[in-house]
Amino acid sequence: MTVTSVQKDPEALTLTIDAQFDAPIERVWRLWDDPRQLEQWWGPPAYPATVSLLDLSVGGTMKYHMTGPQGDQPHGWWRILEVDRPRRLRFTSGFADETGEPNPHMPTMLFEVQLSERSGGGTSMIVAIEFSSLDEMTQIMSMGMEEGITLAMSQIDNILAGSVGTSGGDSA
Amino acid sequence: MTSLAVLYPMSFAAIQKHVAVLERAELVSKRRHGREQLVRAKVETVRRAFDLLGQYEALWRDRVDRMDQLLNGDHRTGDTP
Numbered sequence: 001m002t003v004t005s006v007q008k009d010p011e012a013l014t015l016t017i018d019a020q021f022d023a024p025i026e027r028v029w030r031l032w033d034d035p036r037q038l039e040q041w042w043g044p045p046a047y048p049a050t051v052s053l054l055d056l057s058v059g060g061t062m063k064y065h066m067t068g069p070q071g072d073q074p075h076g077w078w079r080i081l082e083v084d085r086p087r088r089l090r091f092t093s094g095f096a097d098e099t100g101e102p103n104p105h106m107p108t109m110l111f112e113v114q115l116s117e118r119s120g121g122g123t124s125m126i127v128a129i130e131f132s133s134l135d136e137m138t139q140i141m142s143m144g145m146e147e148g149i150t151l152a153m154s155q156i157d158n159i160l161a162g163s164v165g166t167s168g169g170d171s172a
Numbered sequence: 173m174t175s176l177a178v179l180y181p182m183s184f185a186a187i188q189k190h191v192a193v194l195e196r197a198e199l200v201s202k203r204r205h206g207r208e209q210l211v212r213a214k215v216e217t218v219r220r221a222f223d224l225l226g227q228y229e230a231l232w233r234d235r236v237d238r239m240d241q242l243l244n245g246d247h248r249t250g251d252t253p
Contacts, residue, residue, distance in 0.1 A: 002240045006229050010221035011199055015228050019236045023243040031239050041238035044231075127232065134198050134217060137224045144231070 013131040021123045025115050028123040029086030032113065039064070052100070056083055063100050075100050089113040107136030176211065
């Protein structure tokens with residue numbers, strides 16, 4: 001299993017994900033550092049992400065938007081707080097208006113990513129996400145729900161995989 | 173709160189600090205009862221926080237799966253004609 005453990009701390013409003021990859025640390029870092037790589041995993045298939053700016057240096061910014069099935073385009077940003085490539089990345093993440101300008105009235109989250117080499121080869125990755133309040137967390141999740149992003153995404157994947165199979169058969 | 177301080181190997185001031193943190197996170201509520209300050213855990217709040225973190229966990233499990241697919245795709249590029 002790629003995800004080896006998940007800790008949910010409802011008091012600290014923190015989620016910590018541990019994952020293991022066979023790839024070397026430099027390669028895993030590139031998933032975060034290369035905009036074309038990042039947009040391939042950040043958004044779910046139904047909401048592909050487009051990264052328009054990625055500057056992983058302290059004070060740097062990442063700007064992105066996702067495109068939904070109805071053409072809706074939620075925008076978001078990261079503000080980089082700490083970088084120690086290829087081992088550590090800390091950033092604040094938030095939402096933006098349709099021009100990509102950060103929306104100060106929307107909730108933010110704090111991310112900390114830590115990569116390390118495993119003794120037997122491969123890379124371990126720890127991603128810790130901290131929410132600032134229960135209200136903000138509720139707001140983020142309800143937005144995700146409306147956009148179908150957080151609602152059982154694996155199910156959405158399966159539905160899409162199924163529909164691709166069917167339409168492929170029909171069109172042939 | 174005094175009885176909390178007796179239960180835990182901490183000073184009263186330390187207990188007060190911890191309770192204040194939990195109160196800010198809406199995980200406990202304080203109520204005055206005569207000379208006592210009663211602290212009550214908000215079970216519903218903890219449950220809600222846990223559920224929301226669970227939804228976010230699902231989102232991240234899917235992201236990690238996609239990361240893994242990308243990394244595995246590196247090896248397969250040679251196979252494509």
